[in-house]
Amino acid sequence: MGSSHRGPLTEPMFYVLMSFLRRDMCGTEITEFVERRTRGRVKLGPGTLYTLLGKFQDEQLIQETEVEGRKRTYHITPKGRQVFQDELERLRACVADAEEEGFV
Amino acid sequence: MRHVWKLTPVSCYDLSGLESWLESLAAQGLFPKKIRPVRSVFTRGTPRPVRYRIEYCKKAGRDGLPQDLVELYREFGWDYAGPLPNRTLLLFSTQNPQAEEPHTDPPLQGELLEQLLRKLKQELWVSAACLLLLAVLLVWTFRTPFPLLYWVKSFTPFYGAASILFGIVALFQQGRDYRRLSRAVRQLKDGVPLPHPIAYPRRTWSQIIAALLCIGLLFTIYFHPILETWELNFAPEPQVEDYFIPLSLQELEGGSPMFYGHTYLDHSPLCWDQVRVVQSDQERRENARIRLELSWYRPLFPSLAQPMARDLLLSALPLDGDGWWSAPAREWDNWTVTEYKLDGVDWCAVAFQPEGAFQAAALAGNGQAVLVQYTGHGDLTGHLDGLAAMVQ
Numbered sequence: 001m002g003s004s005h006r007g008p009l010t011e012p013m014f015y016v017l018m019s020f021l022r023r024d025m026c027g028t029e030i031t032e033f034v035e036r037r038t039r040g041r042v043k044l045g046p047g048t049l050y051t052l053l054g055k056f057q058d059e060q061l062i063q064e065t066e067v068e069g070r071k072r073t074y075h076i077t078p079k080g081r082q083v084f085q086d087e088l089e090r091l092r093a094c095v096a097d098a099e100e101e102g103f104v
Numbered sequence: 105m106r107h108v109w110k111l112t113p114v115s116c117y118d119l120s121g122l123e124s125w126l127e128s129l130a131a132q133g134l135f136p137k138k139i140r141p142v143r144s145v146f147t148r149g150t151p152r153p154v155r156y157r158i159e160y161c162k163k164a165g166r167d168g169l170p171q172d173l174v175e176l177y178r179e180f181g182w183d184y185a186g187p188l189p190n191r192t193l194l195l196f197s198t199q200n201p202q203a204e205e206p207h208t209d210p211p212l213q214g215e216l217l218e219q220l221l222r223k224l225k226q227e228l229w230v231s232a233a234c235l236l237l238l239a240v241l242l243v244w245t246f247r248t249p250f251p252l253l254y255w256v257k258s259f260t261p262f263y264g265a266a267s268i269l270f271g272i273v274a275l276f277q278q279g280r281d282y283r284r285l286s287r288a289v290r291q292l293k294d295g296v297p298l299p300h301p302i303a304y305p306r307r308t309w310s311q312i313i314a315a316l317l318c319i320g321l322l323f324t325i326y327f328h329p330i331l332e333t334w335e336l337n338f339a340p341e342p343q344v345e346d347y348f349i350p351l352s353l354q355e356l357e358g359g360s361p362m363f364y365g366h367t368y369l370d371h372s373p374l375c376w377d378q379v380r381v382v383q384s385d386q387e388r389r390e391n392a393r394i395r396l397e398l399s400w401y402r403p404l405f406p407s408l409a410q411p412m413a414r415d416l417l418l419s420a421l422p423l424d425g426d427g428w429w430s431a432p433a434r435e436w437d438n439w440t441v442t443e444y445k446l447d448g449v450d451w452c453a454v455a456f457q458p459e460g461a462f463q464a465a466a467l468a469g470n471g472q473a474v475l476v477q478y479t480g481h482g483d484l485t486g487h488l489d490g491l492a493a494m495v496q
Contacts, residue, residue, distance in 0.1 A: 012209040027176055046180040047159050047206030050173050051216050070175045 009087045011042050016052050017061065017084040020076035024065050027053070027072065056080065108134055108146045114304050116141065116158075116188040117224065117281040119217075119288065123156045124301035126195075130154035141189050142315050155300075156197050157206050158188065160220045165192035180204055192220070207297070214292030221285050228278050235271040242268060250415045255374060256403050259324075262373045266321045273314040324373075331371070342369045344381050348472065351490040353383040353396040356482030363394075377402040394480040400494065406471025409495075410451045416475035417441070417453055417466035439464075442485070446492045454484050454491075469495035 009017070012034070019025055019033040031044045044052075053074065056062040061080035066073040076084075098104050110129070114121035116139065126136055133151035138144060159177075163170045164187070173194070174184045181203035182196040196206065207213040242264040248254050255261045288298060344350050344367045353363045363383050370378040378401050385394040399416065403409055421439050441455040449469040456463045463484045465476040472495045478484060484491065 010209050010211055012212065028179060043204055043208045045204045045206040045208040046173075046177045046182060047157070047216075048209045048212055050176050051207075051212055052209070055212075055215075070172065072172065 008090060009083070011038075012044055012048055013052060014084070014087055015042055016044070016049070016056070017076065017080060017087075020062060020074065020080065021084065024073045024075045026074070106148045107137065108148055109143050110134070110146060112140060112142060112144045115277070115281050115284075116190055116193055117220075117285050118304070119158045119285075120298045120300060120302045121304035122188075123158060125304040126156040126197075127154060127301055128304075130156070130197075136185060136195065139186065139188050139195065152199060153201070154197050154199050155201075155203070156185065156195060157182070159194045159196060159206060160192060160216055161194055162192055162219060164194055165190075169194070177206065180206070182206060192223075205297075210292040210295050210297045213298075214289045217285065217289050217292065221282070221289055224278070224282050224285060228275070228282055231271065231275050231278055235268065235275055238264065238268050238271060250419050252408070252411055253415050253419060256401070256408060256412060257370075257372055257375060257378065259372050263321070263325065266317060266324070270314060270317040270321060273317060277314060342367050342379070344379060347377060347379045347402070348400050348474070348495070349493045350381050350398055350400075351396070351476065351487060351494060353385070353394065353480070355487060355490055356396060356478065356484070357394060357480055358482070373404070374408075375401050375403045395478070396480070397477040398494070399475040399477075401473045402471060403473070409471050409473040410468040413451055413466040413468035413473040413475070414453075416473060417455060417464060420464040420466070420475055420477050421455060444485075444488060446488060448496045449492045452488070452491065454488075456484070465491055467491055467495045 015034040015037060016030055018037070019030045025033065027049055031049060034042055034044050053062070057064065057074075059079075060077055061083055062074045062076050064072055065075040095104065112125075114125055116122055122139075129136075129146060131151055131153060133149050134146035135149050135154070136144060136156075137147050159173070161170055161173055164173075169184070169187075177184065177196050181200045182198045185195040185197040187194055242261065245251060245254055245261055245264070292298065353365075357363075363385055365381060365383040368380040368382075370380065372378065378399075381396075381398040381400075383396045401409070401412060401416075403412060438457050438460065439455045440458060441453055444452045444454065446452050446467075449467055451469075452465070452467045454463070454465040461479045463476075463478045465478075465484045467474050467476075469492070474491075474494045476484065476491065476494075
């Protein structure tokens with residue numbers, strides 16, 4: 001699943017990457033963060049979360065920092081920050097385009 | 105605990121179909137214990153609404169059950185309910201209506217299932233290659249000098265043909281699984297989640313045919329050697345008169361010397377009744393061994409008897425100077441073959457070597473074929489009535 005060419009992030013991908021920006025997090029903390037941040041609009045199921053964490057690790061966007069029993073904690077890498085930043089720029093550009101057209 | 109088994113009506117690659125089937129059974133109080141491609145086992149319990157979801161996990165096939173995945177699902181209210189026949193597909197269930205759906209990002213799920221699709225595609229190519237190889241091997245059997253005899257007398261081509269038939273049906277099913285999964289992946293990548301529940305398809309004919317072929321093939325593979333061993337070791341020697349009236353060495357040689365005889369039965373799917381009678385004198389006279397061998401067949405399709413008889417005669421002509429009825433092809437020309445019209449017989453021909461001691465005859469009639477191989481002092485052409493009686 002690791003791909004060097006990446007398109008736009010889906011919402012769950014975007015918020016999962018965002019969750020690591022302030023501190024390292026484990027699975028349940030990520031879910032709580034996304035739920036809180038989006039006020040329940042974006043939901044993360046276990047299948048999605050597991051797949052995303054595996055995919056981000058494969059793409060070296062995050063790395064595992066700690067395994068405590070069954071709890072695994074992850075840390076965002078510089079590449080992960082860059083991907084998040086790129087997506088943010090893309091979204092800003094989208095909003096700016098809409099503003100220029102007078103829709104916002 | 106009481107177990108109930110049911111025929112599995114959907115393929116494990118039809119994720120929504122299988123999940124919907126399991127949910128409808130849970131509503132009837134049946135909970136999966138083992139999911140198998142043909143037959144699944146359930147335990148009986150109190151009917152209740154249960155949601156089932158299938159998760160693809162590549163690691164599961166390689167390293168066994170991934171505990172971190174199971175644990176994560178548990179934290180979200182989903183319990184592991186066992187593997188599917190394909191070990192990379194894991195079944196989870198929940199009775200909690202509030203439990204979040206496992207996959208909330210359809211394109212990501214599509215990306216995940218694309219890996220399964222690639223695996224399925226590889227399997228499809230491997231199956232197609234195996235089938236092609238098997239077909240080539242089977243076609244190769246037609247390169248034998250007498251393919252009809254090979255097909256009618258032996259079990260081997262039957263195994264080959266049945267395996268190919270099974271392979272074709274299985275390949276058809278694999279292709280259908282691939283197309284179905286491919287559709288699901290496209291739908292997910294377009295951002296549309298898999299629908300739940302769906303009207304799962306009922307068992308299709310191809311699945312039933314594949315299962316029956318597989319069972320039939322396995323049964324035959326096991327049954328045939330057992331039958332042969334039993335007939336060889338335990339069954340009384342068959343009475344040749346139950347099948348046909350044999351020509352005897354005594355009739356051909358005249359007088360009343362001591363002759364020894366044995367009768368052998370054989371079977372094949374296209375010719376269940378095959379009888380071989382061997383009579384000999386156990387001593388040499390004038391450097392020629394006295395021996396009569398009768399090979400009698402009643403093929404499944406009576407129309408095969410005549411072409412069989414022709415092939416039987418041709419196959420008997422090659423001789424070996426040291427032994428019996430096999431020899432280099434150059435010896436074939438030494439034979440004189442004469443055809444005879446006999447009452448009640450579809451075809452009859454007698455072959456002899458002007459300078460040799462060998463004689464052969466083949467006849468077809470009433471859906472039966474017989475080959476006579478003889479060395480001795482008599483003359484087969486002088487016993488045409490006796491020959492004809494074997495196929496009347």
